[in-house]
Amino acid sequence: MGDNISSSPLSDAGIWKAWSIVCIAEAGRQGFAPLGAAQVHVLLYLANTLASFFEVTRVRGRVLKRGAYPFYPEVQRELDRMAFSGALLIDRVDFGPRGHLAPHYSIGPVGEQICKSLLLHSEEAKRTSHLFAELIGACFGRFLESDAAIGPIDANYGNADVLEGEVVDFSEWQDENKNMQVARYLIEHLQSLRPDPRRDGVRLYCDYLDKALALQ
C-alpha cells in the first residue's frame, strides 16, 4: 500500500539515490553539471510526475508543501552522504544570503561506475535515464537554469487548496495528479503529429512551466 511505503520516510532511499545518480550523471553528459541542490529536488519531483509515460515506476507522491519548490529533506541528506563517499562531488557551496547552504553536485568517479553498471543491468534504469535525459534537455536552457522555484506555478504543488505546511499527495490517486493529466493530454495529442511524442510532450510541458514562471 502506498500509505505504508510513505509511512517509512527512507524506505525509498535506495531508489532516490539511484535516481539522483542517474539524474546528475545525465546532467553532466549534457553539460549542465554541477546541479544545485534545488535543481536536483525539482528534477526528481518532475521525473516522478512524468514517470508513468516512460514506463518507470513512480517512487512516492507525498511532498510537504513548504518553500518555493518541492524539497525532500531525507533525499538531501543522502545526496550529501553520496558527496562525501565519492559517488558525487560537491563542486562548490553557495553560502548564500537566503540563509541556506546550497551545494552544487556533479558525478564522482564512484558515481560514474554505479551509473554504468545500473544502465548495464537494468531496463528500468535505462528508461529512468531516458526520462531524465528528456527532462533535463527540456528544462535547461529554460526556467530551471535560472529559477528552480516552480512552487507557485506547479499544478499540484501550487494548488491553492493545499496550504503551506500540508502534504501534496498525488501518488495514490492518479486522477488527482494534475501534472500528469496535463502531460498525458499533451503526449496523447502529439502522438499523431510528432515522431517522438514523449520527447515533444515533455518539452511542451516544460515550455508551459517556463512560460508560466515568466508570467509571474
Next chain:
Amino acid sequence: MINFPIYERITVSGYALYPGTPESVGLNHVFRPGVNVIVGINGLGKTTLLNILLRCLTGPTDVPQGEELGEKKRRLLPADRHWFRRRVPDDAVNASATAVFYVGEHLFEIKRSLANLDILSLSIDQQQVSLTKPQELEAAYQSQLIAASNLTSFDDFVFLLRYVVFFLEDRRSLVWDASAQGDILGILFAEQAANRRDYVEIFNELLSKDSEYRNMQAVVNKRRVEYAKQSSTIAGGQIEMLTQQLDSARDEVRQLGQRRGLLVDERDSLRNQIENRTRDIHDERASMANELNNFYESFFPKLGDAGRYLLSHFDVESGCLVCGNQSQEAIDRVNAKLTMNTCPVCESPIEHPDNPSHDPHAGEAIEAKRRNILKLEEQLQSMLGPLKKADEDYASTSAEYVAMTVKAASLEQQLNALGQSIPSAVERRDRVEQQLTTFEGALAQIEVERIALTEQFRGIAAAIDREVRSVSAQIEPAFARFISGFLAEDCRIEYTARQSRIGQRSATESFPFPHFIPALTSGVNRNSATPREAGQSVSESQKEFIDLAFRMALLEVAAPNQPAMLVLETPEASLDSVFVPRAADLLRRFAIRPGQGGNTRLIASSNVNREQMIPALFGAYQDQRFHGQVMDEPSQTTPPPIPPELRANHVLDLLKIAAPTRALERFRVPYEDERDRAIYPEQFP
C-alpha cells in the same frame, strides 16, 4: 307393538333350480302355523330358498357388510341384485318369486323378479297396487310395510329381519356385536316413531361429524406443518436472519469505515506534523550552518567549500557526512577538537589560533538556534510514538474493515441467491396461512354442530336405555329358559348399558347404549358364571346357540301376544345327539304357541340325515327312553306332536321339487327312504 312378518305362502316359477313336478310346476308352498321344515340334501337349494324368503321381504337392500356393525352408519346398502341369476344357467330371465305374508293384520302379496329383484306386482290386502315402475312399487311396498309393522323406517325392518328373524348361515351375530345389539334393542323396545327416526338420524349425523372432523383435522394438521415449514425455512427465518446479519454487517462496515477515516486523518495529521518538524530542523540547521561559515573560514582559511560544508554539519549536530555517523559522541569529539584549536582530522594545532574569530559558542543567536533545534528534535521524537500507534490502529482497523466488507458481500450474495424465491415463498406461506384459518374455522363449526347434536342425542339415548332396562327383567329369564335347551353350561345375560362414544375421536362424550352381557360357566370355571363379552372367548357352537336363544327371547318378549316368525338354517348342524331333542323341544315350544300367538311360524331347513332333528321338530322323536333322560321339562307341558297325516303340509320337500343333483339321481330311492323315516318315523319302528 311391532308386527313381525308371518309367511303364508311362497311361489317360485320359471327358476331352473325348482322345476317342480309334472302335476305342479315350480315351487308352491303354504306355510302352516307352528313348525315348517324345508327338507333336502346338499345342493338342492335350501339356502337359496331361504334367501328367496329373505329377499322377497327386503328387496335389493341389506344391512352394512362386515363382521360387526360397529361404527358403520345405520343405513341400508344395496344388496347384490343378481345373486339368484348367477345360480341358474338361463340367467333367471323369466323367474319370479311370489311371497304372501302377513304383517299384523295386513296381507302382502309381492312378486319379485329373481333376475334383478324388481317388484313385478304388489297387492296389499288383496288390493292390487296400480303402479308399474319397479321403483315406485318398491317405495309403495316400503311405506305400506312400515305402517303395517309399526316401525319408523324400512331400514329398521331389514335390521330386524337380519338380526332377529332370519338365522341363516351368513347370519350376523347379535349378542357379540354390541353396536348391533344396541340398535336392535332400541328398535324393539324403545318408544317408536319420532324418537327412533331422530335416533338414527342423529347417530348417523354424529358419525358424519366425527369423520368430517377427523378429515378436517388431518387437513388442518397438514397445513400447519406446511405453514411451519414455509415460515421456518426460506420465506421466514432464513431470509430474516440473513437480512438482520447483513444489516448489522453493513452497520459495522460503516462504523469501521468511519473509524478508519478518522484514523487516516489522525495519522496523516501526525505525519504532516513530523514532516514539518523535520523541515523545521533542517531549515534551522542550514541557517545555523550558514552563520557558522565565517567561523570556519577564519579557522581554516584554506578549506574549500566542501570541507567547510562538511564541518558545519558537525556543528549543527547532523553528524558526519563521510561515514554517516550521527551519534552525539562523534559530534562532541569533533567539536571538542575544534574547541581545543586542533584539526579535527589530523589533530595538528591550528596555525592562527590567536586570530580573532567568531566564537561559534558565544553568540546568543546561535545558542538560541541550538536550543530551538533541540526542542524541535524532542518534539519530533515525541511524535514518533503516537504515529506508530496510529499506524497500528489504522492497520488493524483496515484488516477488520476488509473482513467485514467480505462478510457483508457474502451475505449479500446469499440474499441475492435467495432473492428470486422470496416473493413466491412469502406468497405461498400467506396462502397456506389463509387456508389454515379457513379450515380451522370449518373445524370449529363442525365441533359446534357436533356439540348441539350431542345434546339431542344424550336425551334420546338415556330414554332408550331406560325403556330397555325396564324390559330387561323379562328378557333375562326368557333367555335363560331358551339357552338351557342348547347348552349344559349355566348361561345368563345381564343388562348393562354400554358406555360408548360415537366415532373414533377420543375426546368426545360417551352415551349409554342398551346392552346385555352374556355370562357362562365353562369346564374350567364351573362355580361362577364369568362374563364373556368378546365372542371369541366362547366356542363357535356356544356362540351360535347363545345368539339364537337371545333372538328367541327378544321375539317372545317383543311380541308376547302376537305371532312371530323365526327362519333357521339347519339348526342341527352344531348340536350333538343329546341336544338335538332338547333344542327341537325348545323350538317347538317357541313355534307352537297358544292364543293370539298361535299363528307363529318356525321355518327351518334340515338335511335328510339320522340326526333326528326333523322328527324331533314334529314331536315324533322315536327313542322315548333317551328323550326322557335328556329332557328337563315335564312332558305334559310339551306341545302335542303334529299328526302324521298333517305332516306333509309342514314339509317343503325339495327332493320332489328341486332339480335333482347327481347324488339324488343316483341314490333317489335311499334318499327318499331316509326322508320318509325322518318325517314319518312311526312307520319305521
